[in-house]
Amino acid sequence: MKTIALIHTVKPVLNSFEQEIIEAAPEGSVKIHNILDDFLAHDPSPDGAGYFTPENKQRLFNQIKNAELTGADLIVTTCSTLSPIVLVIKEFFSTPILTIDEVMAEEVVSKAKKIKILATAKSTIEPSCQALYSAAKKLNKEISIDFEDNEEAYKAMKNYNMELHNKLVLEQSTQSSNYDAIILAQASMAHLEEDVEAHTGVKTYSSPKRCIRKIIEIIGKNEQEN
Secondary structure, eight states, rough: EEEEEEEESSSHHHHHHHHHHHHOOTTTEEEEEEOHHHHHHHHTTTTSSSSOOOHHHHHHHHHHHHHTTTOEEEEEEGGGGGGHHHHHHGGGGGOEEEEETTTHHHHHHHHOSSSEESSSSSSGHHHHHHHHHHHHHHHHHOEEEEEOHHHHHHHHHHHHHHHHHHHHHHHGGOOOOSSSSEEESSSSGGHHHHHHHHHHHHHEEHHHHHHHHHHHHHHHHHHHHO
């Protein structure tokens, strides 16, 4: 049995992500520990400092260390806002660390040039752009990115009003029909992937299911090696 430590910043993702991994993994093959720290994403937001402060980087480092101390075979951060910092500090840890969006970013860039990012939290946009540009550089591709946040949908999600959140995100997607790809930048939006694609006619991507496929691949490979 492999142990996975998940680091979350919002409760809806904590509530869903573990179950999705369990359903995807062979029965009895994984044990999961969860860490929830909403301040990690709040601090870089407009309601916080507005950027990822040195103090918050230290908090993220500490939470990853806490995850490593569970004896995890793999650590996964489920918030795109954290991804650029995680990619910098992961070299200080012996445990493998996977960010929520790295697999999705490479898939999108391999298939699309003109990309629209839809987010609810403004703090997610810059990290999502960074992930895409990094993937494009790796694949030697040129891309163009537009983006749009939705503060009201974010507030609805934080208040656990997912019905309103979903309605607002679908309305937000209406102006995104002239792109090669749409990205739903947060895991809390992922359940709308098929709805947005049907609504816009544009291939739509989210991170969780692609990240989970990678998780299953990693733990399966580790099992074979052991």
